[in-house]
Amino acid sequence: MMKGKVVHLGLFGLGMVGGGIVELLSRKKGKKDHHKFILEKIVVKHLDKERSVPVPSHLLTTDPREILANPEIDTVVEVMGGISPAKEIILEALKRGKNVITANKAVLARAGSEIFKQALDSDCYLGVRASNIATYRLIESLIFSPFQFEKLIGVFNGTCNYILTEMEKRGEDFSPILKKAQEIGYAEQNPSDDIDGYDTAHKLIVLLGLALGYFPPLDSLFMEGIRRISHQDILFAKELGYRIKLLAVARREDNELEARIHPALLPWGRGLAGLDGIENGIELRDEVGVEIGMQAPGAGKYPTATAILEDLVSVAQGRKLIYPQPKRYLTLKRMGQIKTKYYLRFNALDEAGVLAKISGVLGDHNISIKSVLQKGENKKPPGVVPVIMLTHQAKEDDIQSALRKIDNLRVVKGKSLLIRVEQGIL
């Protein structure tokens, strides 16, 4: 019913995702027969590496110019990863009038404005579905909707969610579970990108860029990973009716944008709190209160390759790039100004008057306590017990000052832990 079109492809990268794309392109699908995708060239790092899919050797090259300078190639698929030279390749391809499809959230998070501007200037299609595979199905709605989003929360990192789920399930702390995750390939040898929140931040920035036309600078976002979460905290949270997730939170109020990534307590039993293992999910509410939730895989060969293929169909269809009018007037809220609820864990001496001292400091900082959980004696150090408090809504600056004071109290040992508490949307 749609008119068939021939798309001539240049592929950068032949790892897991690149291999998946080659595999999919070679599979004939009835419903796609009217479009034809011809893979003209693949740029790889090493010509003689063993591949998971059979690829004729004449397709392989190590020279990017064999794609970029070839006028026959109208569409570039970039799945090589990394910042450089991926960024330069994407921009160069667009400048030469080629459509670009990329899975590279790290590049988009850092150079999204520049890349989208170039795509619009060159009147090229820029496909970024694969950069946010768990959420891209909502993006068009975010752009097309007459209503702007008001709040979104997301679990965007499968590695963190897997680690937190396993910590809960096995009753172990962060380090041994991370090690196991590395052994089975669910975490990288250098896991920082995932567990310190960068990957989540990249995805949130791309999402905001697509929804608002504004890519907040990576280093302006508050970002805290999951390294400090203990198995104990997971248990305490559970006792209080919550589950701990690494959460991306964004909230828009008029022209002010709040965007942050950190572990958070979410109420048990609904929505994102229910995500287990490597699953990803998002919940969002727009300014008239319409609420949507979505769960989908956040990584993997087929999900990613599928997202790329969907963008290829868009190219074949002659789709124009959709992109909102940039909102350059948006300002990013300073973290100290945000208001939320808090889970606080203090390591306190097991003696009379401790609660009064801690809650006195909190009171002095306008922080009111919702509930207190005081647990039996800890093993080490002796005489020290964990005291857990849930606060009512408070200002981040106030909490941070209060914690500095509390950590200096004689009756408190070691650094106190703070985890923010968020409401699910659904």
Add this chain to the structure above:
Amino acid sequence: MMKGKVVHLGLFGLGMVGGGIVELLSRKKGKKDHHKFILEKIVVKHLDKERSVPVPSHLLTTDPREILANPEIDTVVEVMGGISPAKEIILEALKRGKNVITANKAVLARAGSEIFKQALDSDCYLGVRASNIATYRLIESLIFSPFQFEKLIGVFNGTCNYILTEMEKRGEDFSPILKKAQEIGYAEQNPSDDIDGYDTAHKLIVLLGLALGYFPPLDSLFMEGIRRISHQDILFAKELGYRIKLLAVARREDNELEARIHPALLPWGRGLAGLDGIENGIELRDEVGVEIGMQAPGAGKYPTATAILEDLVSVAQGRKLIYPQPKRYLTLKRMGQIKTKYYLRFNALDEAGVLAKISGVLGDHNISIKSVLQKGENKKPPGVVPVIMLTHQAKEDDIQSALRKIDNLRVVKGKSLLIRVEQGIL
């Protein structure tokens, strides 16, 4: 960044949704300023009815030709509802080269092929997002994906979900809860469309039509509503670890399609089983195992009007209709051939040997029992107790024959109840 375009609109219907559209169109949105939507005419039934939004009287007419025959109007929005004359208006508008945006799932479920064919023949945009507001964000992915869906389950009717949730919460039976739902406007005075499954069937048919290019005929679908579900069944299901939902189920295997609507037990604690009140949701898995879930409102002024506005932006963007190559070779599986698990409730005499007799008949029909729940004595009729059985996977034909035999046993009183048991996908 996108070039602005002027769209001239004709609106059919000025009820809740129509009023919402008028309201939204009158709100200026920064990100939509580059497109202009001019409402030229509104066809209503009664000129002098009181409206929730102020509309200049010169815009109103009762004569459809004032829109259809006006060459200035390039886009028709149909939110009048009902089958006729909505169907004729949609087809006539398309024949005259006008884009059509409709929320009318009842018409699409009955005449989807004809309407899509006309839109393609006339090279017009046909926007149907508002006909499936809980799921339309996934539709494009269903069409664009290189993989076909393998299974989907959905909770598509807010009225039924509200009634089932309230039955559970209040411990009351179907009839009094329906009455309350009618009083607060969550159920129609004639509730059959919702509670007997028609609305769910319409949405499933449209979804399948968009995903597969094949709109299964409404009367070929197995459809069973929620009238026979008792509060007792909800309790028994809970005891067994399940929750009862009115479910749409579709499964595609090669060229065979299974599509059915009926109450179903879903395992507690995840996905659609967690939907409360008027919420809608869907879960689906494609042929390579990628799983997606989505929750969203299934009705309401703003969600529906928003979906319409998103289609209007598509029109302004010059989007072409996307529609899969029709799969006319699909065959619909006969209900008797499906295989699933079953919850069976028998009203049995409270005497020795009853279980043996019932399970004997089941065994004769190749149905094996997974678990049995026998409850204390019922109030009425005296001496009769409910016996609940969960079966392993069995064939629908076998279950139906077995139930006919069992209902004729001396020890069984009244008609036994069967509820199918489905696995959630997520």
